[in-house]
Structure formats: C-alpha cells, structure tokens
Amino acid sequence: MKNIISVKNLYVQFGNKVVLKDINFDIEKGESIVIIGPSGCGKTVLIKTILGIIKSYKGEIYIWGKNIKNLNEKETKDIKENIGMVFQNSALFDSLSVWENVGFYYLYHTKKSKEEIKKMAIEILKKLGLDEDVIDMMPEQLSGGMKKRVSIARALISNPEIIFYDEPTTGLDPITSQGLTELIKKIHNDFNTTDITVTHDVKLAKMIGKRLILIDNGKIVESGTYEELKEKSNHPLIRSYIEIGG
Numbered sequence: 001m002k003n004i005i006s007v008k009n010l011y012v013q014f015g016n017k018v019v020l021k022d023i024n025f026d027i028e029k030g031e032s033i034v035i036i037g038p039s040g041c042g043k044t045v046l047i048k049t050i051l052g053i054i055k056s057y058k059g060e061i062y063i064w065g066k067n068i069k070n071l072n073e074k075e076t077k078d079i080k081e082n083i084g085m086v087f088q089n090s091a092l093f094d095s096l097s098v099w100e101n102v103g104f105y106y107l108y109h110t111k112k113s114k115e116e117i118k119k120m121a122i123e124i125l126k127k128l129g130l131d132e133d134v135i136d137m138m139p140e141q142l143s144g145g146m147k148k149r150v151s152i153a154r155a156l157i158s159n160p161e162i163i164f165y166d167e168p169t170t171g172l173d174p175i176t177s178q179g180l181t182e183l184i185k186k187i188h189n190d191f192n193t194t195d196i197t198v199t200h201d202v203k204l205a206k207m208i209g210k211r212l213i214l215i216d217n218g219k220i221v222e223s224g225t226y227e228e229l230k231e232k233s234n235h236p237l238i239r240s241y242i243e244i245g246g
C-alpha cells in the first residue's frame, strides 16, 4: 500500500460547532505536504485527530493501512514510534533539561539507561546543528529558534518515517524562520521522512510543500502545487502573498 495516511469523510465537531467538514486526502510515502489555511480554520484539530489525541470524530483515518480506531496495543506503540510530532510553540517541558526533553519518550516509556538516552540526544542534536553544550541547559535559556530545533530533535530521536510540524515558523523572526525552513527541507532529504506541515505561512508552504492543501472554514477549498495555486486560487491568503511578490 502506497498511501501511508488516508483521511476519509472526516468531520470533527465541538458542541454544536463543526470544525472540520468532509475532509478527504491521501498521503504517499516520501511526500512533503503542507496543509495551509488561516488561523482558526482547524489545522491543529486535524493533526490532533490524525494522531489520535482527539478521539471524537466521524469518518475514517488510516495510518499504514490500519484504521486508527481499531489498533491494538502493539500497533499503537509502533505507530507512536514511527511518527514524530513538532508541536506549535515547541511545547518543551520547562522543568526538564534539553537532553531530557529530547529523550523524553525513551526516559519515560522504555527501560533504556540515562547514559544511553543522553548519547542518543547528543547525536541527534548535532545532526540538527546544535552544539553539544546545550544538552544540560533548561528551555528558558534557549532562543526561539533553538527551542524549535530541540523540539525537532525530540521528534526525530526515534527515527520516525512520518513527521508532523504544527506552525514551525510562527513567532520566529524572518532569518530564524528561513533557517528553520532550510532545516525542515534538509531533514526531509537526509532522513527520507514523509512530512505533513500545517501553517498559515504561505512562504513556508511554497518552500517545503510539494503539494499544498488549502483549508478554510473547516473545508478543503483547493489543492495542488504552489504554482498551480498561484495560477488558479482566488483565496485571500494566496492572493495577498502573490501581491507582495511571492
């Protein structure tokens, strides 16, 4: 099976507010897709539903061909280890050091020794261009860009096949944002990951997305490459980016 994620007729509702309406898409191995849309359109809810964090929905979600509603314990564990998640705003644990954040999964869910986990954390941080001496720092001592790299390291430590990035450049200055965009592209190439990024940043979407899915008001309104959307889309998010020279 080529599709590693399939979303079919997905509806998510909170109270009487329908947040996602009839969402359908497939993602193939090795793709880099970007789900783009204005703030509040349901992007984070979509990721959380695919990851099984939001459990109340209508429709079907398949990961590696398995309906996520019917997973046994081993399948849940396999999926968790093979999916990395970079949360919005980095979401590091303030009371844990950098290496403890990066090795969090192994520290709390496996029997690996601290020394072993620290070694793994150092190795992955180095691959992401962070100096070894950050490993004992606390999150509050890091810049926004460094925090992002640490949260990417945490997602990558188990060598996952799929990575989700939620608003990876939001809140960063343009230069840091550019550096991070390059890093995401490099990870995609070096680690052969399948990437699903959600963002309202059209520049990021254009740089990393081989395919863009535009969501507004909970619905997929357009999809295609950036060039295709540039040609055909009348959506204000795309048009206003083109107006500034995008």
Ligand SMILES: Nc1ncnc2c1ncn2[C@@H]1O[C@H](COP(=O)(O)OP(=O)(O)O)[C@@H](O)[C@H]1O
Binding pocket: 014, 019, 037, 038, 039, 040, 041, 042, 043, 044, 045, 046
């Ligand atoms: N747990 C929740 N309970 C109720 N409403 C929620 C919940 N999570 C998200 N929402 C609402 O769903 C909508 C989409 O949110 P979200 O997916 O976070 O948007 P974004 O596209 O900015 O990531 C928003 O109106 C938000 O208030």
Ligand SMILES: [Mg+2]
Binding pocket: 043, 044, 045, 088, 166, 167
């Ligand atoms: Mg969001």
